[in-house]
Amino acid sequence: MNIEVLTLFPEQFPGPLTAGVTGRGLAAGRVNLRVHNLRDYTHDRHRQVDDVPYGGGAGMVLKPEPIFEAVRARAGKGPVILLTPQGELLNQELVRELAGYDDLYLICGRYEGVDERVATHLVDREVSVGDYVLTGGELPAMVLIDAVCRLVAGVLGSEASPKDESFDQRLLEYPHYTRPALFEGHPVPEVLLSGHHAEIERWRRSQAVERTRRRRPDLLDRQQG
Template identity: 45%
Template structure:
């Protein structure tokens, strides 16, 4: 999978070049191709910004350097503009992007971009949340990290991401590692039992309970199967009717 990044700060991507994603880069499972928009500016001082027509605060990225930089990419694939105005990036979008071979991420700076950039090159605009960052680079890194985890082989263990929060529309159950007791706090005994059927049931139930407590909106969106209704009703008997209405 190839990620092309259009940015005026190509040197700040170290966070996605370390750890598990760093190893995927080393092994060639993914590739990150950083393109410095400034190198494509056709003006004397390589400027990439200018004042907004009609007045207003700050500067905007100009069309020419971004579009020329984009045209230099042999196969841009899906072109995504990072923007607080975009659709909010979530696990569903992440799964969709993980099936692509080429993705181009365009990072804005200053007070944003000339609208014609979006018109000319964007397939879609994505936001990483309802807040405003100073630039699209951190948003691009967020998307690269989350999508790369789903590329076969990146986590080493194919099952790795399938247990993560959001993968199945639920939050992950609590996890424990050694020691068995720390300052009087014990690891739930079922996890030490060696009985994998019991452990799976316990984890599924914890995952459902946690999601229902913290993110009931996720359960309402996702629905519940027969077994999940049973598990949740054991903990929240008064909500059984509600769970049954969510049967899928």
């Protein structure tokens, strides 16, 4: 899979993505990350990428021309995604969908955001990583890349690993325990020591449903709806 990123801060990439599973996925070429500096698509002496907002107000807005030029210069055909707190919330369903493309193009905003014509006439999707405002789209892009990367075939050690994880079948995952069986007086649930696979499966399923009901009833509601 090819992922391109357009940013004012290319030096932030690949950053934390070099560690662990994503790092190995990048090194092995399962995911190719190309990072473009937005300033490389300007043509003035000051390489200006932002300007004051029409109508007044605080802050600067990223100009449309360099962003349009950058996206039009791309080779890929997959969706162009603008990271914005106003977009659809990133969830595992969307991650799965995005992981199905051969390539993605991610645009990171800064300052007050980007000229609205980018959203209305250039991008295919607007994606948010949560209901809070960050200073730039770089961390959201890395979150999206990390989540997508681990679903790309061959990136995770075991192909089966993403199955049963939280949000698979709209359930949170069951709890995990490892050795020791008794830690500071807290035992591991008996059933997990039983070696009885069918019972362990049943227990895990009921734990997943129960903790989803307690912590994220909205996931179950959506399942029923």
